[in-house]
Amino acid sequence: MEIREDLRYTESHEWVRVDGDRAYIGITDFAQSELGDIVFIELPELDVELMANEQLGVVESVKAIADIHSPVSGRVIEVNTDLEDSPELINDDPYGAWIAVVEMSELGEIDSLLSAEQYKNFVENQ
Amino acid sequence: MTLKRTPLYEQHLAHQAKMVDFAGWEMPIEYQGIIAEHKQVRAAAGLFDVSHMGAIMISGPQAEELLQLLVTSDVSTAHEQQVVYTLMCTEDGGVIDDFIAYKFSSDKWLLVVNAANKDKDLNWIRQHQLPESQVDDASDDYAILALQGPKAEAILQTLCPDDLSRLKPFRFLPESTVAGRPALISRTGYTGEQGFEIYLAPQDASHVWQELLRAGGEDIAPIGLGARDTLRFEAKLPLYGQEIGPDITPLEAGLHMFVNLDKEKFIGQDALKQQAASGPPRRLVEFEMQGRGVARSGYPVQKDGRTIGHVTSGSYAPTLEKNIGLALIETAYAQAGETIDILVRKRTIPARIGQGLFYRRRRRAKK
Numbered sequence: 029m030e031i032r033e034d035l036r037y038t039e040s041h042e043w044v045r046v047d048g049d050r051a052y053i054g055i056t057d058f059a060q061s062e063l064g065d066i067v068f069i070e071l072p073e074l075d076v077e078l079m080a081n082e083q084l085g086v087v088e089s090v091k092a093i094a095d096i097h098s099p100v101s102g103r104v105i106e107v108n109t110d111l112e113d114s115p116e117l118i119n120d121d122p123y124g125a126w127i128a129v130v131e132m133s134e135l136g137e138i139d140s141l142l143s144a145e146q147y148k149n150f151v152e153n154q
Numbered sequence: 155m156t157l158k159r160t161p162l163y164e165q166h167l168a169h170q171a172k173m174v175d176f177a178g179w180e181m182p183i184e185y186q187g188i189i190a191e192h193k194q195v196r197a198a199a200g201l202f203d204v205s206h207m208g209a210i211m212i213s214g215p216q217a218e219e220l221l222q223l224l225v226t227s228d229v230s231t232a233h234e235q236q237v238v239y240t241l242m243c244t245e246d247g248g249v250i251d252d253f254i255a256y257k258f259s260s261d262k263w264l265l266v267v268n269a270a271n272k273d274k275d276l277n278w279i280r281q282h283q284l285p286e287s288q289v290d291d292a293s294d295d296y297a298i299l300a301l302q303g304p305k306a307e308a309i310l311q312t313l314c315p316d317d318l319s320r321l322k323p324f325r326f327l328p329e330s331t332v333a334g335r336p337a338l339i340s341r342t343g344y345t346g347e348q349g350f351e352i353y354l355a356p357q358d359a360s361h362v363w364q365e366l367l368r369a370g371g372e373d374i375a376p377i378g379l380g381a382r383d384t385l386r387f388e389a390k391l392p393l394y395g396q397e398i399g400p401d402i403t404p405l406e407a408g409l410h411m412f413v414n415l416d417k418e419k420f421i422g423q424d425a426l427k428q429q430a431a432s433g434p435p436r437r438l439v440e441f442e443m444q445g446r447g448v449a450r451s452g453y454p455v456q457k458d459g460r461t462i463g464h465v466t467s468g469s470y471a472p473t474l475e476k477n478i479g480l481a482l483i484e485t486a487y488a489q490a491g492e493t494i495d496i497l498v499r500k501r502t503i504p505a506r507i508g509q510g511l512f513y514r515r516r517r518r519a520k521k
Contacts, residue, residue, distance in 0.1 A: 064380070065189040067470035068448045086499070088448050090188045090470060091380055112446070
């Protein structure tokens with residue numbers, strides 16, 4: 029299982045890549061591996077304002093359905109529509125297949141997310 | 155409660171299976187991934203551990219008479235070494251279980267039943283037992299492998315002295331061997347492909363499992379219960395608890411060909427005759443999603459905002475590469491071409507009822 033050093037994580041298995049005030053959000057390698065083959069994704073609407081931990085979308089594998097939560101507060105400014113036709117990209121490259129970009133309204137929230145090390149410990153104790 | 159393990163548990167771990175609780179059994183849900191495994195079976199061959207299935211032996215001079223009373227099909231016409239798919243109903247026509255029954259002789263039948271229903275089945279059968287019949291739980295006597303796919307026969311033939319090309323669908327060899335071990339072999343399965351089910355003494359299971367994987371080389375892989383479900387679904391084979399169950403009759407589920415209303419007597423016959431005469435209030439229909447979304451078992455089906463039924467099974471179909479489903483809906487709407495709405499997380503997604511949407515394997519050319 030891959031955990032990237034340069035990302036932040038949540039206990040619900042989302043990752044965040046910070047670029048200025050933009051947060052790229054996806055699901056972790058652990059999450060995609062637990063879900064198995066992903067066959068469907070429901071993306072958020074553009075311009076929607078989300079609070080941290082609010083539902084961002086849904087991924088469905090052959091056998092399971094999982095909500096994706098936004099780790100941060102802000103406005104959805106971009107969604108990865110490639111995933112609508114090829115949701116399996118999340119299995120193939122979980123850290124490349126970002127799901128949405130949120131323009132963060134509270135940059136400080138990033139500090140409360142898990143570091144790579146903390147997420148690794150969290151997953152190992154699952 | 156401790157989960158039960160099949161004799162192949164160690165083999166599953168050796169193949170890095172993801173294990174889950176299935177009807178009280180610790181079973182492999184997937185090895186390399188459900189879609190890859192599904193395609194493996196359609197393209198070449200797959201090996202399944204289905205040892206969790208229940209086995210019930212009915213024996214004695216009145217064995218066949220007892221079975222005839224219990225099931226919807228006419229088993230008196232079955233030949234020795236024939237396998238019959240049939241259903242067992244309550245008086246009101248609801249389904250207790252569906253299973254395949256192996257006829258060794260008129261005084262020896264082996265029923266292979268759903269793991270989750272075995273105890274219920276045994277109780278029901280014993281309630282109706284006849285004086286000269288014996289009913290035994292034979293589940294621990296067998297490990298069961300399923301070898302399925304277009305290359306199944308070629309692989310099994312390398313390990314079996316009997317000529318398998320002569321074994322017809324729904325027939326079995328009661329005393330064959332596989333890799334030198336005694337085996338019952340039937341040409342049966344639950345995938346929509348050709349293939350076999352192999353009954354072994356539990357202590358022989360690991361040896362035969364390994365030999366089959368070795369003999370098949372790149373053409374074979376172990377397949378988990380996840381792909382077993384997508385394969386059976388894509389081939390429109392019913393699953394107990396979804397397409398059929400205590401409150402769904404075989405006629406509603408479209409299983410008319412397994413119900414013989416004209417046989418002398420079986421439990422549920424009167425109710426099913428009545429339903430056949432008046433027409434079932436609900437029908438099982440095939441549908442294809444028109445909008446984006448996956449229909450799942452239990453999702454409501456609506457028409458003009460009113461609920462008219464529910465999805466019994468729904469999934470992405472890996473071979474057909476589309477989202478399809480089966481739904482039990484009010485008969486008035488059960489027409490090909492009709493549009494229905496599937497309620498997915500509080501949103502409705504349109505679907506179109508069709509026929510022939512599901513997978514049918516291409517038959518081999520006649521020799």
